[in-house]
Amino acid sequence: MNAAPPTTPALDLTSDVLALTRALCDVPSVSGDETRLADLVETALRALPHLEVLRDGDAVMARTHLGRAERVVVAGHLDTVPVAANLPTRLLGEGAAAELWGRGTVDMKGGVAVQLACAAAVTEPVRDVTWVFYDHEEVASELNGLGRLVRHHPEWLRADLAVLCEPTSGAIEGGCNGTLRVEVTLPGRAAHSARAWRGVNAIHAAAPLLQALADHPAEEVEVDGLTYRESLSAVLITGGIATNVVPDRCVVTVNYRFAPALSPQEAVDRVRALVDGLGIPGAQVEVTDLAPGARPGLDHPAAAAFAATVQRLTGRTPAAKVGWTDVARFAELGVPAVNFGPGDPSLAHADDERCPVADLDTCFFALRTWLTEPTG
Amino acid sequence: MNAAPPTTPALDLTSDVLALTRALCDVPSVSGDETRLADLVETALRALPHLEVLRDGDAVMARTHLGRAERVVVAGHLDTVPVAANLPTRLLGEGAAAELWGRGTVDMKGGVAVQLACAAAVTEPVRDVTWVFYDHEEVASELNGLGRLVRHHPEWLRADLAVLCEPTSGAIEGGCNGTLRVEVTLPGRAAHSARAWRGVNAIHAAAPLLQALADHPAEEVEVDGLTYRESLSAVLITGGIATNVVPDRCVVTVNYRFAPALSPQEAVDRVRALVDGLGIPGAQVEVTDLAPGARPGLDHPAAAAFAATVQRLTGRTPAAKVGWTDVARFAELGVPAVNFGPGDPSLAHADDERCPVADLDTCFFALRTWLTEPTG
Numbered sequence: 182m183n184a185a186p187p188t189t190p191a192l193d194l195t196s197d198v199l200a201l202t203r204a205l206c207d208v209p210s211v212s213g214d215e216t217r218l219a220d221l222v223e224t225a226l227r228a229l230p231h232l233e234v235l236r237d238g239d240a241v242m243a244r245t246h247l248g249r250a251e252r253v254v255v256a257g258h259l260d261t262v263p264v265a266a267n268l269p270t271r272l273l274g275e276g277a278a279a280e281l282w283g284r285g286t287v288d289m290k291g292g293v294a295v296q297l298a299c300a301a302a303v304t305e306p307v308r309d310v311t312w313v314f315y316d317h318e319e320v321a322s323e324l325n326g327l328g329r330l331v332r333h334h335p336e337w338l339r340a341d342l343a344v345l346c347e348p349t350s351g352a353i354e355g356g357c358n359g360t361l362r363v364e365v366t367l368p369g370r371a372a373h374s375a376r377a378w379r380g381v382n383a384i385h386a387a388a389p390l391l392q393a394l395a396d397h398p399a400e401e402v403e404v405d406g407l408t409y410r411e412s413l414s415a416v417l418i419t420g421g422i423a424t425n426v427v428p429d430r431c432v433v434t435v436n437y438r439f440a441p442a443l444s445p446q447e448a449v450d451r452v453r454a455l456v457d458g459l460g461i462p463g464a465q466v467e468v469t470d471l472a473p474g475a476r477p478g479l480d481h482p483a484a485a486a487f488a489a490t491v492q493r494l495t496g497r498t499p500a501a502k503v504g505w506t507d508v509a510r511f512a513e514l515g516v517p518a519v520n521f522g523p524g525d526p527s528l529a530h531a532d533d534e535r536c537p538v539a540d541l542d543t544c545f546f547a548l549r550t551w552l553t554e555p556t557g
Numbered sequence: 558m559n560a561a562p563p564t565t566p567a568l569d570l571t572s573d574v575l576a577l578t579r580a581l582c583d584v585p586s587v588s589g590d591e592t593r594l595a596d597l598v599e600t601a602l603r604a605l606p607h608l609e610v611l612r613d614g615d616a617v618m619a620r621t622h623l624g625r626a627e628r629v630v631v632a633g634h635l636d637t638v639p640v641a642a643n644l645p646t647r648l649l650g651e652g653a654a655a656e657l658w659g660r661g662t663v664d665m666k667g668g669v670a671v672q673l674a675c676a677a678a679v680t681e682p683v684r685d686v687t688w689v690f691y692d693h694e695e696v697a698s699e700l701n702g703l704g705r706l707v708r709h710h711p712e713w714l715r716a717d718l719a720v721l722c723e724p725t726s727g728a729i730e731g732g733c734n735g736t737l738r739v740e741v742t743l744p745g746r747a748a749h750s751a752r753a754w755r756g757v758n759a760i761h762a763a764a765p766l767l768q769a770l771a772d773h774p775a776e777e778v779e780v781d782g783l784t785y786r787e788s789l790s791a792v793l794i795t796g797g798i799a800t801n802v803v804p805d806r807c808v809v810t811v812n813y814r815f816a817p818a819l820s821p822q823e824a825v826d827r828v829r830a831l832v833d834g835l836g837i838p839g840a841q842v843e844v845t846d847l848a849p850g851a852r853p854g855l856d857h858p859a860a861a862a863f864a865a866t867v868q869r870l871t872g873r874t875p876a877a878k879v880g881w882t883d884v885a886r887f888a889e890l891g892v893p894a895v896n897f898g899p900g901d902p903s904l905a906h907a908d909d910e911r912c913p914v915a916d917l918d919t920c921f922f923a924l925r926t927w928l929t930e931p932t933g
Contacts, residue, residue: 186600315625358751362800373903375734375880377788378775384791384809388767399754412753415760416804417797424738424792424810424846433760434800436750504751506622527752 259317286522293347355477380427441474478517633692643882663900731853756803817850854893
């Protein structure tokens with residue numbers, strides 16, 4: 182006889198955002214294991230008569246049909262990186278200092294809770310809304326649930342603006358840097374290390390490349406009024422096969438986070454030029470990962486209105502997003518997109534991931550206001 | 558019922574050196590698997606009435622007791638590195654160009670065959686001889702069979718001179734370089750690679766170290782009249798944990814092959830000074846392997862006589878040995894030691910390992926002559 186499956190209480194979308202965040206976090210949903218949480222989200226949304234609900238794999242979408250002049254997508258992912266003994270959630274501190282600790286509180290079930298609470302609370306938004314909850318954001322790009330929705334249901338993603346509830350500490354962060362990874366392979370010629378002069382040392386050959394990366398400044402690039410700071414880093418290095426052999430191969434993996442002023446091809450050209458300029462004999466550059474950046478799009482009226490609402494309610498001015506996020510997928514669809522969500526993004530994936538309770542309330546309040554205040 | 562063990566023909570020590578080398582090579586004896594070959598060697602030596610035979614694990618020793626004024630040790634190891642589909646042996650080429658191909662032909666069953674053929678042929682040597690055949694030379698130093706014999710039977714290794722039949726293409730190579738390995742750990746501070754300026758990149762920190770190694774000249778050092786060429790090489794490098802994280806650790810393994818003019822401690826001091834002089838914050842140097850070199854000892858009368866015999870018969874002058882060999886173990890016992898054996902040492906461990914047949918004959922002839930010609 183099989184044991185009964187574990188029972189999880191249904192999500193109560195009318196509870197406060199903190200309680201909803203805890204409920205979401207305490208159902209682990211590491212990438213690839215989102216079904217249970219997606220089922221809970223789907224069930225809760227289907228109970229709301231003002232929403233049409235769609236399910237695709239472990240992604241759930243829900244939308245209003247009020248015939249408004251504008252439609253906005255508000256999106257978030259259901260999965261997290263692996264749990265690091267940081268579940269169930271714990272609430273520490275009091276009052277303005279209260280923080281919810283645990284995997285997913287920042288990246289990004291706090292944001293998902295804000296979405297779900299607004300989806301339930303705002304039955305007649307001034308802008309039609311499409312709520313999107315998707316899977317597989319924290320793993321390889323080809324598995325990404327939002328990418329799958331773009332392929333399967335592009336019509337559901339049409340909108341004037343997309344808001345991605347990734348953590349921004351409650352500020353609007355526009356666009357995102359692109360990201361490029363290349364493997365630079367430095368060749369050598371093997372020899373016994375007791376006769377090193379007979380070989381060519383591939384690890385030694387990496388010296389000028391590493392020095393050039395060390396010397397490269399973190400450039401600041403202004404795009405549509407926001408300042409994007411770039412990064413160029415060696416992230417992995419490996420070379421050598423034995424402790425008595427002059428290595429004939431060294432591979433340096435370089436990650437370039439480039440401002441959205443550059444196209445992906447321009448980013449590749451820039452890194453190739455840097456490597457080629459070093460004149461290392463036989464050095465090869467292979468692109469292993471490339472995702473475009475997204476311009477901030479704050480010149481779009483719907484985006485400008487959202488930015489104004491957030492600034493009025495929180496005093497926070499829009500900033501550039503330096504990490505790559507799925508806003509770039511909306512940018513590719515021609516939908517301007519911004520990031521806006523609770524939690525400090527630098528705590529995403531950290532063992533001590535934790536979200537200020539005040540952030541949860543602020544984000545819920547700002548999003549609800551934007552969706553309910555009469556449009557200008 | 559168990560299958561009968563494979564039968565291997567007994568070794569015929571009166572066959573020519575080529576046939577004996579083939580017979581030895583065609584009994585695979587990768588380190589740790591030497592028992593079958595050691596049994597064959599022991600059986601063959603016990604059949605020689607002029608020798609006293611001793612067995613310790615898979616090492617076999619045999620010696621004469623003729624009351625000569627001098628005693629020499631002639632030593633070789635029975636094990637090989639793993640077979641690379643290069644057995645059984647093949648004889649290719651003809652006449653002076655004939656070569657015996659296969660694992661062990663160079664390192665060092667050709668030398669062992671020379672030893673065994675001389676042990677059988679020279680029943681009344683002008684110098685008393687201790688023949689040593691040992692195990693586990695190609696693996697970690699603490700397993701080394703010669704090291705075990707030094708601990709278990711030091712009296713058997715007392716001699717005026719030791720000849721190690723490692724490959725030298727039939728020349729005398731005196732002493733050996735020492736070898737030092739250190740791991741240089743470069744620290745950093747992790748950060749997301751989208752915000753690289755918040756971290757400290759440990760891979761970038763390796764740049765000045767790799768450049769210093771690249772710039773370091775292969776110094777030549779004269780010791781007791783022979784010139785030793787040194788090598789200083791990065792042999793391994795590893796750093797980074799993920800393609801989106803600024804690495805907080807990079808480890809460079811450096812191998813220094815130092816002339817026997819330096820003590821082991823002096824070699825360590827020199828590498829530490831090089832690293833310290835770079836001023837890389839937090840760089841740590843850890844010694845992981847250290848073996849002393851051996852001075853050539855060609856000023857000893859027995860060594861000088863052997864060198865003179867080889868030079869007269871082959872025209873080859875003594876040279877320095879740059880690779881580390883077990884001659885250093887004899888040096889530690891106070892026994893001067895030289896390398897002398899058939900085969901090009903640069904083909905040791907190679908997939909195309911092969912030994913000129915002429916080398917086998919030359920080495921047998923030179924060793925037999927030295928052991929039979931009246932001493933001066």
